[in-house]
Amino acid sequence: MIIRxxxxxPSVDWGNGLSRRFLLNSDNMGYTVTDTIVRAGTKSxxxxxxxxxxxxxxxxxxxxxxxxxVAHPIEPGTLYALDNNDPHFLxxxxxxxxxxxxxxxxxxxxxxRHSLDSAEFSHY
Numbered sequence: 689m690i691i692r693x694x695x696x697x698p699s700v701d702w703g704n705g706l707s708r709r710f711l712l713n714s715d716n717m718g719y720t721v722t723d724t725i726v727r728a729g730t731k732s733x734x735x736x737x738x739x740x741x742x743x744x745x746x747x748x749x750x751x752x753x754x755x756x757x758v759a760h761p762i763e764p765g766t767l768y769a770l771d772n773n774d775p776h777f778l779x780x781x782x783x784x785x786x787x788x789x790x791x792x793x794x795x796x797x798x799x800x801r802h803s804l805d806s807a808e809f810s811h812y
Contacts, residue, residue, distance in 0.1 A: 690715060706724070712795055712797065713796060719794065720793075722792070725786070726750060728748075729780060739773075739792045739796070740771060743767065745762045749763050749780075752777070754776055759779075
């Protein structure tokens with residue numbers, strides 16, 4: 689059995705926020721669970737080429753924008769899943785951080801960070 693409390697999980701600065709990665713590849717569960725903060729007013733160009741991801745919003749507001757430019761509002765109680773390694777934009781509202789509980793499959797190693805300065809989608 690694995691028991692972890694948020695205060696005991698190190699935060700990783702993933703580029704536009706913090707990710708507390710509760711389960712990693714080294715835990716041999718096959719998936720990662722994170723508590724992720726997306727900083728207010730940020731827009732992140734993201735793509736997970738090697739992972740599927742599902743995110744459930746527990747606080748804040750924002751939107752996820754697909755490659756066709758369709759914006760999907762995110763607010764508490766909203767889940768979005770990137771079931772086709774979808775490149776996307778993740779945008780936090782200008783006045784509040786967006787907080788998501790995310791699941792990655794397969795599991796992350798734990799040290800992954802985005803490179804958000806590029807014109808390309810940041811990926812890992």
